[in-house]
Amino acid sequence: MGTSARLARPADYDAIAAVLDDWWGRPVLGALPRLFLDHFHHSSLVVDGAAGPQAFLVGILSPSEPDRAYIQFVGVSPAARGLGLARQLYEEFFALARGDGRRLVSAVTAPVNSGSVAFHRAMGFTVTGPVDGYDGPGHDKIFFEREL
Numbered sequence: 001m002g003t004s005a006r007l008a009r010p011a012d013y014d015a016i017a018a019v020l021d022d023w024w025g026r027p028v029l030g031a032l033p034r035l036f037l038d039h040f041h042h043s044s045l046v047v048d049g050a051a052g053p054q055a056f057l058v059g060i061l062s063p064s065e066p067d068r069a070y071i072q073f074v075g076v077s078p079a080a081r082g083l084g085l086a087r088q089l090y091e092e093f094f095a096l097a098r099g100d101g102r103r104l105v106s107a108v109t110a111p112v113n114s115g116s117v118a119f120h121r122a123m124g125f126t127v128t129g130p131v132d133g134y135d136g137p138g139h140d141k142i143f144f145e146r147e148l
Contacts, residue, residue, distance in 0.1 A: 003085065005092050008044035008056065013037040015052045016075070023075050032058065032073050043069070043096060045089050049077065055085040059093045061100050069097035071107040090123055098148050105148060108134060108141040120144040 013034045020029050036058045037044060047055040058073040071093065076085050097105055109116040111130040121127055125144040134141035 003047050003054065003083075003088070005045040005047045005055075005057075005089055008037055008041040008046045008058070010034075010038050010041055012041070012046050012053065012056070016046075016056055019052060019077070020075060023077060036060075036072060040072075043093075043100075045092055045096075047080075047085055047089070049080065053077070054080045055089060057089040057093055059096070061097060061102060067102055068104045068106060069093070069100075069102040071105060086119065087123065094146075094148055103148050105146050107144045109144070111140055111142055113142070117142055120146075 016032070016037075017029055017034075020032060021027050040058060040060050043059045043061045045057045045059070046053055053075075055076040056074070057071060060070040060072055062068040062070060071090070074086055074089060076083075094105060105125075107120065107125070109120075117127060123146065125146040127142060127144055129142040130140040131143055132140050134143070
């Protein structure tokens with residue numbers, strides 16, 4: 001692959017926000033407020049491309065559960081899909097979490113996101129759900145968990 005990830009910076013938010021809805025093909029920016037990179041940039045990763053971010057992962061080392069890390073949001077440019085960048089970001093986040101003494105990583109997705117479910121299974125996560133009302137009434141989620 002030859003592409004390396006780096007720790008995110010709060011200033012990365014604007015470049016990510018500028019491409020997010022295009023990458024998803026629908027409005028999703030509301031699911032990634034600036035506060036994630038303001039407060040969790042030391043546990044988030046970015047792969048730079050020639051014209052801006054090529055991929056990113058927003059991760060959280062839980063302040064409430066010292067053995068757990070959480071993957072909040074991951075994006076890969078449509079032009080870079082299939083290059084293994086998501087797998088690379090996950091592996092680098094796992095190493096970062098392990099280095100901080102974490103032993104579990106979790107994430108969630110909407111039940112309709114079959115691509116995410118397949119990816120997480122391939123990455124060794126257990127898959128639970130859908131969990132009814134996980135994010136409030138009518139907002140069911142699939143729950144992923146992986147031991148490190």
